[in-house]
Amino acid sequence: MPALSELIGSFTREEQEAFASLFARYRFTESQKLEIAKDEADLRQWKEPSFIPAADFASIDARKDGRKGDAFIAQLRAHMEALRSGETDYAGFNPVIHPRPKYRSVMTDKSIVLGRCPCPVDGEKTRCCRLVTMDPIEQCAFSCSYCSVQAFYSENEIHAVSSLKEKLLALEPGPEVWHIGTGQASDSLLFGDDFGTLTALSAFAEKHPDIVIELKSKAARDVFSRHYPANMVFTWSLNAPTIIEKEEHLTASLGKRLENAERARDNGSLVGFHIHPMVYFRGWEDEYAEIASQIARRFSPDDICMIGIGTLTFTKSVLKHLRERGDESRVLEMELTPAAGKFSYPLDVKRKMFSHVHDSFPEEFRRNVFFYLCMEDPSLWKPVLGREYACDRDFERDMKAHYEAKIASLRKTEV
Numbered sequence: 001m002p003a004l005s006e007l008i009g010s011f012t013r014e015e016q017e018a019f020a021s022l023f024a025r026y027r028f029t030e031s032q033k034l035e036i037a038k039d040e041a042d043l044r045q046w047k048e049p050s051f052i053p054a055a056d057f058a059s060i061d062a063r064k065d066g067r068k069g070d071a072f073i074a075q076l077r078a079h080m081e082a083l084r085s086g087e088t089d090y091a092g093f094n095p096v097i098h099p100r101p102k103y104r105s106v107m108t109d110k111s112i113v114l115g116r117c118p119c120p121v122d123g124e125k126t127r128c129c130r131l132v133t134m135d136p137i138e139q140c141a142f143s144c145s146y147c148s149v150q151a152f153y154s155e156n157e158i159h160a161v162s163s164l165k166e167k168l169l170a171l172e173p174g175p176e177v178w179h180i181g182t183g184q185a186s187d188s189l190l191f192g193d194d195f196g197t198l199t200a201l202s203a204f205a206e207k208h209p210d211i212v213i214e215l216k217s218k219a220a221r222d223v224f225s226r227h228y229p230a231n232m233v234f235t236w237s238l239n240a241p242t243i244i245e246k247e248e249h250l251t252a253s254l255g256k257r258l259e260n261a262e263r264a265r266d267n268g269s270l271v272g273f274h275i276h277p278m279v280y281f282r283g284w285e286d287e288y289a290e291i292a293s294q295i296a297r298r299f300s301p302d303d304i305c306m307i308g309i310g311t312l313t314f315t316k317s318v319l320k321h322l323r324e325r326g327d328e329s330r331v332l333e334m335e336l337t338p339a340a341g342k343f344s345y346p347l348d349v350k351r352k353m354f355s356h357v358h359d360s361f362p363e364e365f366r367r368n369v370f371f372y373l374c375m376e377d378p379s380l381w382k383p384v385l386g387r388e389y390a391c392d393r394d395f396e397r398d399m400k401a402h403y404e405a406k407i408a409s410l411r412k413t414e415v
Helices: 002-008 013-025 030-045 057-061 068-084 164-170 197-207 241-247 254-266 284-298 316-325 347-359 363-368 378-385 392-414
Strands: 104-108 157-161 179-181 212-217 232-238 271-278 304-311 337-339 342-344 370-373
Touching (some): 013 030, 030 068, 030 316, 057 068, 157 164, 197 212, 197 232, 232 254, 232 304, 254 271, 271 284, 271 347, 284 347, 304 392, 370 378, 370 392
Parallel strands (some): 104 157, 179 212, 232 271
Antiparallel strands (some): 337 342
16 A cells, blocks of 8 residues: 555654554554554654554453454544544644755746636535636745645745746636636745736736736735735735744744735735634634734725635645655644545534634624635535525625725725
């Protein structure tokens, strides 16, 4: 089983010997061996001791029913369930930021292709805004522990599309395209305008005034000394200070991100925020409520195009990548519940978190800012936001109407 050998190969020689000894001692199925390796990889990331030497081998060896392997698995599952249940504790957890290969920037002559949001295909599994995506930059120099980008691209090269302005001006999106996001394959402000990215996007936005160009960032770049078209919306991914410190390595602090958003607003641009991915950790209520409070103190509802809310979701391939990489992190110290082909928190945990952050905003914001749930189960909308949509198309139409109204209002102030 390649997945098993690859995962075990990511451990030290001493740890590999412990696996070999255990597998020789009891009769495990291949799927049980993989479960043990995955759990040990998670414990390694969480900076928790290995379970193998802590197992109650005396009680296991005393069994006479030939199910000693099953008994070990039962002990392991109970141990992992105890760690995963409840709020993740970050007290005393100080992860080492593992060195990455030095990134080098590479210009690539690739074409610009419009993609689609990574939500599942239309259906009832999630409610999707049907965002169109564009990747002028591929790979990210930040080191967020939960990030899927680094699982998809070469880890020591960041690709910037050459002749981007010319390629964008030659691009003719179809009439159904109204909303393009640039933050899927990298951080939208990672390089600022070092490679002419913002200049190219500005020219594209001016040519297509009916298309919203949404940038998404965790950076604080000095790029707001020039004018941008009203249909370029600058958004920031915000998180609790504990999560930024422990899991979103090398990114700007919460304060710096909000200051950068203020500069964008003061420069005449609409801003937006993604409170995403929320993490269910000890102290989450106060820290996420404080994010809402800071937004309300620094901005008016007229400044803000949207606020998206969401949480951690992992595909099997990303889980595999994170476990093999082995960086110290506690993002996987959670109940990995199946969710639309991925894994995430249970719905009751999500409902509690999302409702709390939404209700932490003043009523004026809840009435006048477009709040939405990102890649989340349709059943969460009504209890969290007080509204729901029958299908993805209805969600998309409502989002489009709100975006266009905010942009039209901004354009009036520019006249």
